[in-house]
Amino acid sequence: MDSQSILTYKSTFDSIMHEITADDGSTMEVWYARELQSVCGYARWENFVVAINRAKDACKSQNISVDDHFRDVTKMIEIGKGGQRATEDILLTRYACYLIAQNGDPKKEEIAFAQRYLEELRRSR
Numbered sequence: 001m002d003s004q005s006i007l008t009y010k011s012t013f014d015s016i017m018h019e020i021t022a023d024d025g026s027t028m029e030v031w032y033a034r035e036l037q038s039v040c041g042y043a044r045w046e047n048f049v050v051a052i053n054r055a056k057d058a059c060k061s062q063n064i065s066v067d068d069h070f071r072d073v074t075k076m077i078e079i080g081k082g083g084q085r086a087t088e089d090i091l092l093t094r095y096a097c098y099l100i101a102q103n104g105d106p107k108k109e110e111i112a113f114a115q116r117y118l119e120e121l122r123r124s125r
Contacts, residue, residue, distance in 0.1 A: 009113040012039050031097055032075070034091035040100070041110035052090065055099035069096040098122055 015025075016035040019027045033052060034045065042048040054069070058068050071091040076084045092100070101114035 006113065009039075009110060010117060011081070011119065013114065028118055029094055031090055031092045031094075032073075033100075034075075034087070036092065036097060036100070039110060040104055041108035042105075051096070051100050051104040054103035055096060058099050058103060064095075067091040071097075094118070094121065 001058055009056050016039060018030050018032070020030055033048070037045060037048040040048065040049075040051075056066050056070055059069060069092065073089050073091050074086050075089045077083050077087050083090060090096075097114070098118040100110050101111055104111035104114070106115075
């Protein structure tokens with residue numbers, strides 16, 4: 001992977017990060033799974049859900065609460081002519097993103113980047 005690809009992937013990954021504020025005033029970085037899907041190189045939601053479910057299983061196997069890192073949410077998305085409809089999504093912590101990358105398709109260049117990038121972030125904190 002060349003340095004330009006790395007910069008592009010990093011910029012894209014960082015651009016879909018959202019900050020939420022908890023009741024105690026602390027902030028937390030989160031990602032939406034449907035946004036992360038394309039960043040990880042998955043064209044179909046059904047295929048990405050396989051990686052998400054493997055990540056949830058990995059979380060459970062470490063006796064870590066899945067609900068603390070994978071939160072089911074409903075979002076409104078734009079459809080034709082200004083309409084909207086509800087769609088299911090998953091709010092992910094950085095740890096959830098890390099587990100998804102570790103359980104994603106390693107042949108995808110995007111997953112290979114995410115594995116390295118998220119591991120570096122995990123170690124730096």
